[in-house]
Amino acid sequence: MLNSQPPLLTGPAPGPRSAALAARLAGVESRNVTFISRDFPVFWRTALGSNVWDADGNRYVDLTAAFGVAAAGHRHPVIQEAIRSQSQELLHTMGDVHPSEARVELLERLAALGPPGSRVVLGTSGSEAVEIALKTATLYTGRPGWLTFSGAYHGVTYGALSVTDRSLFRQPFRAQLNPNVVRAPYPAEGAGDASAALHQVERLLSAPEGGIGAVIVEPALGRGGDIFPAAGFLPGLARLCRAHGALLIADEIFTGFGRTGSRLACDAEGVVPDLLCVGKAMSGGMPISACIGSAEAMSAWPESAGEAMHTSTFMGHPISCAAALASIGLIEELRLAERAREEGARWLDELREMASGRSVVREVRGRGMMIGIQLEDPAGRVPSHRITAKALVEGLKRGWILLGSGVEGDVLSLSPPLAIGRDLLDLAVEGVDEVLAACEATLLSSC
Template identity: 40%
Template sequence: MTEPLTSTGTTPESSAAAVDGLPQERRLVTELPGPRSRELTARRQRVVAGGVSSMLPVYVQRAGGGIIEDVDGNRLIDLGSGIAVTSVGNSAPAVVAGVTEQVAAFTHTCFMIAPYEGYVQVCEELAALTPGSHAKKTALFNSGAEAVENAIKVARHATGRTAVIAFDHAYHGRTSLTMALTAKNMPYKQGFGPFPADVYRVPGSYPYRDGLDGAAAAARAIDMINVQVGAQNVAAVIIEPIQGEGGFIEPAPGFLPAIVEWARANGALFIADEVQTGFCRTGDWFASDAEGVVPDLVTMAKGIAGGLPLAAVTGRAELMDAVHPGGLGGTYGGNPVACAAALGAIETMREQDLRGAAHRIEEQMVRRLREMQAVHPEIGDIRGRGGMIAVELIDPDGAQGPQTPNPVLTGALARACHAEGVVVLTAGTWGNVLRFLPPLVISPELLDEGLDVLSGALDRLTAATA
């Protein structure tokens, strides 16, 4: 029997360059999902809640660099990083070494009961890395949603106010309060209300669709806050510097600084939700850095710890200290193993210059995507920064005009890429955005191959509907 060929025309025994022991090549030896993955899906359906979904039902047995290998031996190019989590790869040596050493020492004591150095070290790193030179303090948690909730707690306690301003197209999490902050109903909010009060939504900046410059978009938002909420009532304004689930919406230059200026002038706090944009993802340590924005509070998670659950709120020291002792915390917050992973991930980011790597990914991706856009008017917009790039797909002849969202093409394109062994993600308020979050350690060759698959799939799908 002839051995199945890989995407590069070699056999599965090819000696392609390996990262963490895993060859960096796409290889399909079964259909996707394969027989072993289908067996696991059958088991899953008996015991896993139906509300927990998976985009691609292939079950992973190992991953590293820019490759995910499934239980059937297929190797897929990873352009999703577990939603911006594994920026340093899935098994970065510094993360593995730190975690292994910590597990051998102890796995948990609860920092609120008997503290440990790793928690303090992570807080020291975050004080140095987050925007601004002011005195900062940090509290550690488990997830991005938990960080956001606690940032709101700090803001309300420190200001003595209750109103919180969020923006159109926002995504901040799946807990009760963060669902209130999140804009999109399905699948995040449907049937889960009522939601907490004193959360207000205003328009943000969406240059592709609103055509406004940063100053005009900010003026629109500020007017609505002043008229409908009252500046004197606002505890905090929270925004993702580049909106993630909303479709990688990058606000027009000047929008964020204008919102910060308004907040400072009116005694409200500015919270930057950097859960998805943080830790070199956009080519800076934090996306706020691009315009010199200095938040009062920063929320972090995802890329912070190489895949282990850890989150943080870092803020001005006087704000973080405004909360009474015992008012912040949690049993697992700042778990010692997760802290060790974070220290290893930050070390990897520095030593491998992953900020620079993000810029190289942006240049490569935008160049290739613009080549596709030149022949495919269905690509309405290309946007994002660093290793956080998206295309918004449209129907130029659609019923809503030349920018009509095209979720049908978006879904078909994602499925076509998945079938050929390339993991891509969808996003956007209308489900018409294809987003790319490759590991920042991915090789240029592997990234190019993933884009080749995308280009070929787009050619076929648009030809079929021409």
């Protein structure tokens, strides 16, 4: 596997260059964007494989694949070459007017992920793919309502925000969100069976006022805290959607392309959604996403008479298309889904064994290379999100890039490149153990 080198810190993290860049950034970027403190963030200078180097020359191992994007590893030479050779021909086309060959090839590849005859609309972000899916369902059913789930994260543009469940993101904009949104509980594996949640979905879908045109679901909650659904939930949802004439939208922006150990997380459950949203790992690093829909659902879009109803300047960007073709090809060729399944299962066992000795860990759960470590202060004095924040800083100090998740911010998420080497995964167990030990020591000292 690519460039599997252990962490190597040559100085403090963040070091003086990161600190200087943080000061400059703070002077020009909206203060809501980047969280800056004495200990955070580090500025990335370069990355390769599972490694990232910061502006001060410190080498890290990225246990996040940068939001799950770098499935084949950072800056994979095959993706890099696809970008280079495309850039020598064409940097930009005209979105919905004059397309490129790379776009046709990518659409053919993506359409094959859905049932025969599927059609695709490209976007530039995950949120946009969600917008396209919601618009498709509205066109197809003529109904204004959307059903979504507790803990959901679908993005922060207005349509996507309407179906996202995070009050911090929603509160100031509440009055402008789709008022026809209903929410059902997401049935977490291990917390009962799926039937209560499905019952509630059925009740909402058959409410006399009706009007639910789309049910949007993540096959596993990503930003919601690496939560996996109870067995039978997704197939049950597909059945209910069919029975009530609503379209099922699977948001696989995080789980798609091998992350949970199968090509799509829906595949493992035998579920074929009406609409499928993908992004992130699809390109390995260029901004592109897609909504893939069954021929029937997509027939709701009228034929273009010269004006596309959904488009944008950079839609189907040729370089992003070339990168996506290379990334999807690599994920297949390197059998990264199978790898995620096998190595992920082994890693999960090791992490569970390690965490059994750590009092700040309530649970370790995962599928494939999507793993969540649920944190808590056993004595209940310190809010769990503060433990997560401490873990991210302690991770950086030891050369591990980590990310928090969960509606309460109480989960340490591990989603490394699917191509990461076994040696680094083993080392990461020790690294995370040290991070958790440092969190425990801080809790003790704060008593």
